[in-house]
Amino acid sequence: xxxxxxxxxxxxxxxxxxxxxxxxxxxxxxxxxxxxxxxxxxxxxxxxxxxxxxxxxxxxxxxxxxxxxxxxxxxxxxxxxxxxxxxxxxxxxxxxxxxxxxxxxxxxxxxxxxxxxxxxxxxxxxxxxxxxxxxxxxxxxxxxxxxxxxxxxxxxxxxxxxxxxxxxxxxxxxxxxxxxxxxxxxxxxxxxxxxxxxxxxxxxxxxxxxxxxxxxxxxxxxxxxxxxxxxxxxxxxxxxxxxxxxxxxxxxxxxxxxxxxxxxxxxxxxxxxxxxxxxxxxxxxxxxxxxxxxxxxxxxxxxxxxxxxxxxxxxxxxxxxxxxxxxxxxxxxxxxxxxxxxxxxxxxxxxxxxxxxxxxxxxxxxxxxxxxxxxxxxxxxxxxxxxxx
Numbered sequence: 001x002x003x004x005x006x007x008x009x010x011x012x013x014x015x016x017x018x019x020x021x022x023x024x025x026x027x028x029x030x031x032x033x034x035x036x037x038x039x040x041x042x043x044x045x046x047x048x049x050x051x052x053x054x055x056x057x058x059x060x061x062x063x064x065x066x067x068x069x070x071x072x073x074x075x076x077x078x079x080x081x082x083x084x085x086x087x088x089x090x091x092x093x094x095x096x097x098x099x100x101x102x103x104x105x106x107x108x109x110x111x112x113x114x115x116x117x118x119x120x121x122x123x124x125x126x127x128x129x130x131x132x133x134x135x136x137x138x139x140x141x142x143x144x145x146x147x148x149x150x151x152x153x154x155x156x157x158x159x160x161x162x163x164x165x166x167x168x169x170x171x172x173x174x175x176x177x178x179x180x181x182x183x184x185x186x187x188x189x190x191x192x193x194x195x196x197x198x199x200x201x202x203x204x205x206x207x208x209x210x211x212x213x214x215x216x217x218x219x220x221x222x223x224x225x226x227x228x229x230x231x232x233x234x235x236x237x238x239x240x241x242x243x244x245x246x247x248x249x250x251x252x253x254x255x256x257x258x259x260x261x262x263x264x265x266x267x268x269x270x271x272x273x274x275x276x277x278x279x280x281x282x283x284x285x286x287x288x289x290x291x292x293x294x295x296x297x298x299x300x301x302x303x304x305x306x307x308x309x310x311x312x313x314x315x316x317x318x319x320x321x322x323x324x325x326x327x328x329x330x331x332x333x334x335x336x337x338x339x340x341x342x343x344x345x346x347x348x349x350x351x352x353x354x355x356x357x358x359x360x361x362x363x364x365x366x367x368x369x370x371x372x373x374x375x376x377x378x379x380x381x382x383x384x385x386x387x388x389x
Contacts, residue, residue, distance in 0.1 A: 027075070035075035041129060041354060041388030043068045048381040049228060054374060061231060066091050072098075080104050096172045097148050112153040112166070119153060119166045119187040120144050121207045121248040122302060123263040123282055130305035132261075132321075133344060134358050134384040135227050137282030138329040142221050143246050143267040144209075148172070149185075155299075161192040162301045185211035191250070191301030201296040203252040212243035218271060219244055221278065225364040225378035226327050226342030234366050234376055235329070237337045240276060241269040254296060254303065257288040261303070276333045284325040286348075292319045311352040319350040323360075338368035354388030 027037040049061040070088040077083065086098035100114025112118055117125060123137045124144040135141070151168030165188040191205030213219065219241035222233040245268045252261040264281035288294070288306060295304040310316025323346040331337035346360040364378040 052377040138327040139280030201254040205250040207248035209246040227362040280329040321348040358384040
């Protein structure tokens, strides 16, 4: 389906949201205190992409991605034992994301067992349901563990800080006997909010991950244009890494209707006797025109979703936010790879807290080491429709 044809989905999904996506989460409570809560969301993306090659023929791409449905069952068996099951469906295929149990021995400690990514840097660990843009920053996509993996994670909270550390293997798509035979890694994150008031939050954090391959495979690193989550990659290193070490720094300020978030990462890759040094960073800023404040959770060290003062469901206009982001990615070292710079401008319409339409324009500059005559400039117009409850 062509890009502007994808806009036909807008009134269809918009109308469906009134009927099926009211601002509630169905929850059933048993007599013994156990609970079951259901939530779901539908997302679809329309893209208009142009790649301008320094030499040779340019390429264009217009399409609408298949509608992706995400279903979440969560709740508790008792006050100390909670659970979450999250699956998404696209093109008839079912993929499991979060599948874990959480044991809470006291109010300041949690133990997660199962498929999760509780310990990723702030950009990676922020739910796609509430993230500012259609896609995460390039540093998170390329360096951080993007998919959920099976592992065990411990989180400890204080009044204004959280610390989380996990040991992970492979993802649920692997056979059981290969979960910890393909890849193993340890990942940790610490964050603190020295200022955390009703409308003012200052967040600081750092993260660390060490990852190694236990099989004959090697890690590779590649990137598409910013705000693009499929089609061919344009920047890649090839399979080069037997293990890698990722160190991240993060900072954020949320004051009234605006926020600024910085996520920077250094990724050192080793293969035999060669070491490659890569890095990347993302800085985003947003201003909510209708004045709403984005909430912050000390427990997870992340920002949540904008809740409109009066949603469309309540007869209001929802909330509107102007957004901008700069991405930098450096995969250039020892004669391979290259660099990417990305700029995104956007407008978000929060019809309700979990029903959002994101309008993005993004530009990417790719500079390659191996063949400078094939440097690429990419422009993309993207619309993401999300309906959730």
